Amino acid sequence: xxxxxxxxxxxxxxxxxxxxxxxxxxxxxxxxxxxxxxxxxxxxxxxxxxxxxxxxxxxxxxxxxxxxxxxxxxxxxxxxxxxxxxxxxxxxxxxxxxxxxxxxxxxxxxxx
Amino acid sequence: xxxxxxxxxxxxxxxxxxxxxxxxxxxxxxxxxxxxxxxxxxxxxxxxxxxxxxxxxxxxxxxxxxxxxxxxxxxxxxxxxxxxxxxxxxxxxxxxxxxxxxxxxxxxxxx
Numbered sequence: 001x002x003x004x005x006x007x008x009x010x011x012x013x014x015x016x017x018x019x020x021x022x023x024x025x026x027x028x029x030x031x032x033x034x035x036x037x038x039x040x041x042x043x044x045x046x047x048x049x050x051x052x053x054x055x056x057x058x059x060x061x062x063x064x065x066x067x068x069x070x071x072x073x074x075x076x077x078x079x080x081x082x083x084x085x086x087x088x089x090x091x092x093x094x095x096x097x098x099x100x101x102x103x104x105x106x107x108x109x110x111x112x
Numbered sequence: 113x114x115x116x117x118x119x120x121x122x123x124x125x126x127x128x129x130x131x132x133x134x135x136x137x138x139x140x141x142x143x144x145x146x147x148x149x150x151x152x153x154x155x156x157x158x159x160x161x162x163x164x165x166x167x168x169x170x171x172x173x174x175x176x177x178x179x180x181x182x183x184x185x186x187x188x189x190x191x192x193x194x195x196x197x198x199x200x201x202x203x204x205x206x207x208x209x210x211x212x213x214x215x216x217x218x219x220x221x222x223x
Contacts, residue, residue: 031209042199042213043155055208090154098209099143099162103154 004104023091114138116214134200
C-alpha cells in the first residue's frame with residue numbers, strides 16, 4: 001500500500017461546528033504532516049508528528065487541534081473556524097527526513 | 113531567513129524542453145526536492161537531489177549546485193499532461209522535519 005488516504009474529500013461547516021479530518025497511511029512512515037493550501041499558493045506547513053509525537057506546530061491557532069492516535073493515523077480536529085480557514089487541507093507522510101513526502105488527496109474545506 | 117524563488121509562470125510547446133529554476137537563500141539544508149501539482153489535485157513527489165549534480169528520472173531531471181545556491185527541474189518531450197504547478201522544496205538544517213516550499217511555477221504546455 002503506497003498511498004495516503006484522507007476523509008472526507010469535501011467538507012462544509014459553519015463557524016460554530018466541530019468536525020474532524022482524518023488521514024491514514026500504511027507505509028510505515030514515521031513522520032506525518034498537516035498542510036493548508038490556498039488557491040495558487042504553495043502548501044503551508046501546520047503540524048508535524050514524528051514517531052507519533054508532535055514535533056512542529058507552526059503557530060497554528062488553537063481552533064485547529066491535531067491528534068496522532070497511532071503510527072498510521074492522523075486527525076485534525078476543527079472547532080469555531082473562520083471563513084478565512086477555507087482551504088485545501090493536505091496530509092502527508094515521509095519515511096525519514098522529510099525530503100520525500102507522499103501527499104493524500106486533501107480535504108477541501110469551506111467555512112460559512 | 114530562508115526563501116526559495118521560482119518563476120511564477122512558464123509556457124512551452126508540446127515536445128519541447130523546459131527548465132524551471134529554483135534559487136534559494138538558506139543557511140543550510142539537506143537537499144532539494146521537486147513536486148508536481150495538477151489543478152484540483154495533491155502534490156506528488158518528482159525528484160530529490162541530496163548532492164550536487166544531475167538526477168534523471170525518465171523525462172524529468174533535476175539539478176543542484178549548492179555553490180551557486182541554485183537548482184532546476186528539466187522536463188523533456190513535453191506533453192499536455194505536464195501542464196501543472198511545480199514546487200521546489202528544502203528541509204533546512206536544525207528545522208527537524210520542517211519543509212519549506214517555493215511559491216511554485218505554473219507550467220502551461222501548448223499544442
